[in-house]
Amino acid sequence: MIITIGAFDGFHRGHARLLEEARRLAGSTGDSWGAVTFQPHPGIFLGGLEATLFTARERELIRRLLTIPHLFILRFDRALQELAPKAFWRALKATFALHEMEVSGVVMGRDFRFGLNQKGTVEDLEAFCREDGLPVVTLNLLEHGEARYSSTEARQAITTGNVRQADEVLGYPWFLWSQVVHGNQRGRTLGFPTANLALPKGQAAPASGVYAAVLCIGGRWHTGALSVGDNPTFGDVHEMRAEIFILDFQGDLYDSSLPVLLLDRLPPLQRFPDGPSLTRQIERDVSRCRETGRTELAARPELFASFAACVSAMDAEGLFVPDIWRLIDAD
Numbered sequence: 001m002i003i004t005i006g007a008f009d010g011f012h013r014g015h016a017r018l019l020e021e022a023r024r025l026a027g028s029t030g031d032s033w034g035a036v037t038f039q040p041h042p043g044i045f046l047g048g049l050e051a052t053l054f055t056a057r058e059r060e061l062i063r064r065l066l067t068i069p070h071l072f073i074l075r076f077d078r079a080l081q082e083l084a085p086k087a088f089w090r091a092l093k094a095t096f097a098l099h100e101m102e103v104s105g106v107v108m109g110r111d112f113r114f115g116l117n118q119k120g121t122v123e124d125l126e127a128f129c130r131e132d133g134l135p136v137v138t139l140n141l142l143e144h145g146e147a148r149y150s151s152t153e154a155r156q157a158i159t160t161g162n163v164r165q166a167d168e169v170l171g172y173p174w175f176l177w178s179q180v181v182h183g184n185q186r187g188r189t190l191g192f193p194t195a196n197l198a199l200p201k202g203q204a205a206p207a208s209g210v211y212a213a214v215l216c217i218g219g220r221w222h223t224g225a226l227s228v229g230d231n232p233t234f235g236d237v238h239e240m241r242a243e244i245f246i247l248d249f250q251g252d253l254y255d256s257s258l259p260v261l262l263l264d265r266l267p268p269l270q271r272f273p274d275g276p277s278l279t280r281q282i283e284r285d286v287s288r289c290r291e292t293g294r295t296e297l298a299a300r301p302e303l304f305a306s307f308a309a310c311v312s313a314m315d316a317e318g319l320f321v322p323d324i325w326r327l328i329d330a331d
Contacts, residue, residue, distance in 0.1 A: 001096065002026040002033035003072070004107040005114070007041055007151070010053040011066055013171045014141035014149030015109075019068060021137050022107040029135075031104050034070025035063075036092070038080075039324055044202070045076050051204040053155055056322045057314075058177050061259070064310040065172065072096075075326045083327070085120030089128045091327040098328055105135040144168070161207035163262040172303060173214075173261040173296075176203065178242070180253045194227070194243040195253050197260065205240060210266040210285050212292035213244060214304070215258050219312045221304060223247045223293030225286050226260060245282075247290055259311050263296050 004022045008015065019035070026033035039056060043049025054062065056073075063071045074080065074095075083091060093103050106129055114120040122138045129136035142149055149169050157166040158174055166174040178197040199205055208229035214221050224244040244260060266285055297304055314320060 001070070001101045001103055002029070002031050002105040002107065003036050003103055004033075005036045005112065006109060007043070008035055008037040008059070009041055009151040010059065010154065010170055010174075011035075011062055011068070012149050012151060012154055012169050014143070014169075016171070017139050017142050018107050018109060019066065021139060025105055025107060025135065025137060029104065032069055034072055035068055036072045036074065038076040039073050039322065040076055042076050042081075045081070051155070051202055053151060053158065053174065053204055055177070055200055055203055057320045058175065058259075060320055060322065061177070061307075061310050061314060062172075064313070065306055073322055073324045075324050077326075080327055082116055085115030085124050086128065088115045088120065088327070089125065091329065093132075094329075095325055095327050099325070103134065105129075105137075107137045107139070109141050110138050111141070155204050158204045158206050161209050161211075161265045163206065163211060163265055167263075172307075173263055174206075175259050175261040176200070176242075177257060177259040180256045180258060182254065194245045195258070197226075197242040197244060197258070199240060199242055206262060207265075208240075210289075211262045212264045212266065212289040213260050213262050214293050214297060215244065215246065215260045216308045216311050217246075217249065217251075217253075217256075217258065219308055221293075221297055221308065222249050223290050223297075224260065225282070225289040226262065245286065247286065247293075257315075259307075261307075264292050 002022050002025050004018045006015070006018070011019065022033040022035075025031075041049060041052050044052065060071065074092075080088070096103050106125065108122055108125065110122055112122050112125070114125070126136050126138065147153065154166045154169040154174065157163065157169065163174055176197070176199070178200065180195045181198050182196065206228050209227075211226040211228065213224045213226040215224055216222075224246045226242060226244045228240065228242045266288060
């Protein structure tokens, strides 16, 4: 098994080189390949990160979208954190062996760090692989301009509402796969019934505003106007909420789980003097969202067709529960 190792909070354009090299190396050796990652995200466990780009289920969808054959998830806990670099490598190989697989090569980014206090470097792992007679490839992640593609950049783009920049970093629109929950149903009184979406805890939340979005329902794409915020016009909501008006759709979506892809952000939410003024603004926003959705779906038909197929397959399989490995003691 050829492996590439990283936190992989979503597989972005910077990771593309690692994935393609792992695919190439596996093809040349006749092996399979996959990505090794961690749950929870090391940054969450160590306290330096408050939220991730994607949930475990969303990351599984991305794995399928990018046709990564295997995703191996390691439990990031105190025992793993305290392993010295060589001990981590031995434990990783032993854990694969326990699952009747053998690590046959490694692909990694040049800035990869591992082991206690992140003291392990790519040079260390290269030396461990050489000792074991395994091929190892170290690569620089892809860059754009003078900046390196990174999950940090994507998270910053989402939390500031720049979803187009997040798309540029990721190579696909950022999305949330959210449960439809009951709201106060004020949208119905305004003529725009909305589906209220639960915002998962621990996941990066987009900045307040209205977003042009597309969502997949029953294998078909629909355009939507997604509002994120605390309802400034009526002032009776004091926490972040997300609700989407789905264009040209009628039906009961309560308790459904909807993947919603954010395409562009409209002007920030503002307070209007009354309901009719808000309704007129919503009409303008819906018109813009319709055009954005139509344009984006037409521009990348293969991406959206693959996305819909992956969603449908996961829906058919039912509840997704990730298989999380604990590293075993190799001694």
